[in-house]
Amino acid sequence: MSHILFDFFGTLVDYDDGHAPAPVKSAAMATALGRPMSADEFLTRWDSVWMAWESRCFSSHREFSMLDVAGSFLPDASPTELAAFVDVYIAEWNEGVRYLPGIEVLLSSLAGRYRLAVVSNTHEPDLVPAHLAAMGVAGLIDAVVTSVELGVRKPAPAIYESALTRLGIPASAAVFVGDNPSADYFGPRSLGMRSFLIDPAARHSAVPPGDRLSSIFDLPAVLL
Structure with missing residues (x-):
């Protein structure tokens, strides 16, 4: 395994899952x-x-x-x-949107061993790249693939296939990490990727316990 593909919202950042609270x-x-x-x-x-x-x-x-x-x-x-x-x-x-304390250190450490990419559902093309730059981690990410640029969202196979093609790797070379069971766990697995689900409350019993993480910061331990 040479590459880690991350979901973005709910995985690399916390966010309010809804519309602007005070527009x-x-x-x-x-x-x-x-x-x-x-x-x-x-x-x-x-x-x-x-x-x-x-x-x-x-x-x-x-x-x-x-x-x-x-x-x-x-x-x-x-x-x-x-x-x-x-x-x-x-x-x-x-x-x-709230940046996770320690995320830059985590991604820097992982980038020393793996190539990193972000595969995110989003409705605005510049949103994820702008946040990665503001977080100080844009230089650690080899590719950013978004649903709005492709016209389809996870768990459509095309978005994962696009990421793999852009990175030049087979599915077996990648692990996918995210917080949505359909989009970030079962979707990638259907193409042959290993995947982990961030599930701190252990709500998703269909996902094996060994594939569930309490937070993104648990990832290095399960990659050993």
Whole structure:
């Protein structure tokens, strides 16, 4: 085994699994673009549009982008206005992302023995690379593969295959680590990758105990 492929959100960073908790600036921008609303009204309307996209794409594992959602949310806005709106919303959503103390040390140690990559579901192309740079670990990552760039999300086989092709390795040379059973454990295993699930509460009994981690910091011990 020569490569470690990581999920990002919930694995290398903690985050609030939902929409921006206090979208005051996003609501203000929507108001300025002709859709008056408070922050609370924004959350209700945004969630409705978001879930419509989720329902549309769920069965096919097709990925949608923040611009897709923004276009449905603000149908009269220009492309330039939509891009600016997405920037404002992402900045507010990022307030719920928390970097793990010690993650740079962990990844630096692993990079001394393995090549590292990130394979993440995300709706914004620049989001994961920007966080990796802010964390100070971008130089340790050989490849970043995201669902929005490919148009399909984990657990669609194509996203794992794209990562393996980009790295030039067979599935048997990689281990996958993440926090979602379908996307990060069973999906990679279906292609022949070894995988580990971050499951601190031991909620996923379908995953063997030896393949479950309490946190990402348990990974070095199981790779020995």
